[in-house]
Amino acid sequence: MKAEIIAVGTELLLGQIVNTNAQYLSRELAALGIDVYYQTVVGDNLNRLSQAIRTALERADLLILTGGLGPTQDDLTKDAVAAVLGRSLHIDRMAMDHVDRFFEGRGIPMTENNRRQALVVDGGTPLPNETGLAVGNAIAHEGKFYILLPGPPSELKPMFERQAKPWLLQHVLTQEEPLYSKMLKFAGIGESGLETRLMDLVENQTDPTLAPYAKESEVTVRISTKARTESEAMAKLDKLEAEIAARLPDHLYANEDVPIEKTIVDMMTEMGLTVSAAESCTGGLLMQSITSIPGSATVFLGGIVCYSNAMKEKLLNVPHDLLEGENAPGAVSAETAQVLAEQVRMIVDTDFGLSITGVAGPGYSERKPVGLVYIGISRRGGETEVYELNLKGNRETIRLRSAKTVLYHLWKRLKAEQAAK
Known part of the structure; x- marks a missing residue:
C-alpha cells in the first residue's frame, strides 16, 4: 500500500514551524508496512488544497492529512476533502459535546466558530481528540482511504496511535505484512566511504532492502524487510547485519538508532x-x-x-x-x-x-x-x-x-x- 502525507498550513510554507508530524507519521506508517512515497505541504487555500488531494489520489492509496481542522476560516481540510469526494459535512454530536464541556468547564463563552471543530465528512468515522478539541476523521471512498488529523503534535500523535492506527488495521491493512527495520550506526567513516564498502549490497538488494544516509558526523544504514512475524523478519535482518558487520568491524558501533x-x-x-x-x-x-x-x-x-x-x-x-x-x-x-x-x-x-x-x-x-x-x-x-x-x-x-x-x-x-x- 502506498501513502501520501499532506501537511496543511501556510505557517509550514513560511518556515515558521517545522513539520515534525511528517517524520513521525512516516516512521509509524513504515512500521505498519505502508510505503510513503510522497510528502506534500500546502497552504491554507481551498483550491490549492483540493488540487493537492486530487494529485495525491493519482499516486497513493492512503492520504494522511494533518492540520487545518481548527475553528477559524482558514482551517479548510475537511471542506477540501468533502468537496473532492462530493460529500457534505455535519456536526458530530459526541465531538460537539466534547467542545461544549471544554468551555463550560472553564467558564468561558464559546464562540460560534468553535462548532467547526466538531465537523466530520458524511460517511466517515469520527476520531475522538483526547488532548484537544478538533475531531479527526477516517474515510473509505471508492478504494481510497483518508485520515484527517489535527496539526499540533500533542494532539496528532495520541489520535494516530489510539484512533487512526486501529482503524487502519481493521479496515485497510487486513492483508498487509508489517515492515521491520534495524538501524545500523557507524562512526569514523563517511557516507561515500561506507557506500563504497557496501556497493554490491546496495546495487543488488532485493529483500531485505538497504538504505545508507548521513547527517553531520554520523552515518546510518537502515535495513528493512516485510514479514508475517517478527522472528521471521529478524532472521533475515540478522543475516544481513552480520555480513555488513564483517566488512566494517571498526566502524559499526550499534544496531539501533543511538549516538x-x-x-x-x-x-x-x-x-x-x-x-x-x-x-x-x-x-x-x-x-x-x-x-x-x-x-x-x-x-x-x-x-x-x-x-x-x-x-x-x-x-x-x-x-x-x-x-x-x-x-x-x-x-x-x-x-x-x-x-x-x-x-x-x-x-x-x-x-x-x-x-x-x-x-x-x-x-x-x-x-x-x-x-x-x-x-x-x-x-x-x-x-x-x-x-x-x-x-x-x-x-x-x-x-x-x-x-x-x-x-x-x-x-x-x-x-x-x-x-x-
Whole structure:
C-alpha cells in the first residue's frame, strides 16, 4: 500500500514551524508496512488544497492529512476533502459535546466558530481528540482511504496511535505484512566511504532492502524487510547485519538508532570505567555530548574547559615553554594534547582522560590553519594516544567533528579492551 502525507498550513510554507508530524507519521506508517512515497505541504487555500488531494489520489492509496481542522476560516481540510469526494459535512454530536464541556468547564463563552471543530465528512468515522478539541476523521471512498488529523503534535500523535492506527488495521491493512527495520550506526567513516564498502549490497538488494544516509558526523544504514512475524523478519535482518558487520568491524558501533556517546556510556558502565575531559577549541561540546546521556554520571566524573593558555597552565599544569616561545610546539600541537589528556585524567582521577585542542576558525591561530586539531586519549596504566585531524567546514562543523572523532577513538579503545578479556 502506498501513502501520501499532506501537511496543511501556510505557517509550514513560511518556515515558521517545522513539520515534525511528517517524520513521525512516516516512521509509524513504515512500521505498519505502508510505503510513503510522497510528502506534500500546502497552504491554507481551498483550491490549492483540493488540487493537492486530487494529485495525491493519482499516486497513493492512503492520504494522511494533518492540520487545518481548527475553528477559524482558514482551517479548510475537511471542506477540501468533502468537496473532492462530493460529500457534505455535519456536526458530530459526541465531538460537539466534547467542545461544549471544554468551555463550560472553564467558564468561558464559546464562540460560534468553535462548532467547526466538531465537523466530520458524511460517511466517515469520527476520531475522538483526547488532548484537544478538533475531531479527526477516517474515510473509505471508492478504494481510497483518508485520515484527517489535527496539526499540533500533542494532539496528532495520541489520535494516530489510539484512533487512526486501529482503524487502519481493521479496515485497510487486513492483508498487509508489517515492515521491520534495524538501524545500523557507524562512526569514523563517511557516507561515500561506507557506500563504497557496501556497493554490491546496495546495487543488488532485493529483500531485505538497504538504505545508507548521513547527517553531520554520523552515518546510518537502515535495513528493512516485510514479514508475517517478527522472528521471521529478524532472521533475515540478522543475516544481513552480520555480513555488513564483517566488512566494517571498526566502524559499526550499534544496531539501533543511538549516538555513539550512548554506546560509550553503556560500555563504560558495564566495564566499570570512568572518563574525564579537557577541551580547548570545542569549549565543552565533548563533555556536553557525554552528559546528555542518562546514566552518564557514573561514567563521566568531570572536566575542564581550558580555552586560554593561562588556563591550560594554571588548571592543567601544561608547561609554559610548551605553549609559548620561539620554538614552542604551541597550544595546537600533539604535545599539548598529550599533556592535557594525561593531566585531566590524573587531576579528576579517572580511567580515561580525553583532550581536544585546535583551530576551529574562522581565522588562523599560532599561524596554524583552520581545521588543524589534535585529540588525545590517556589510559590509566596505559599509553596515551594522540591523533592529528585536518578537518574541513565551518567553525561549528569542525567543533562537532572533533568531539565525535574523540568519541570514535575512545569507542575503539573500549572495544579492544573488551575483546582482550
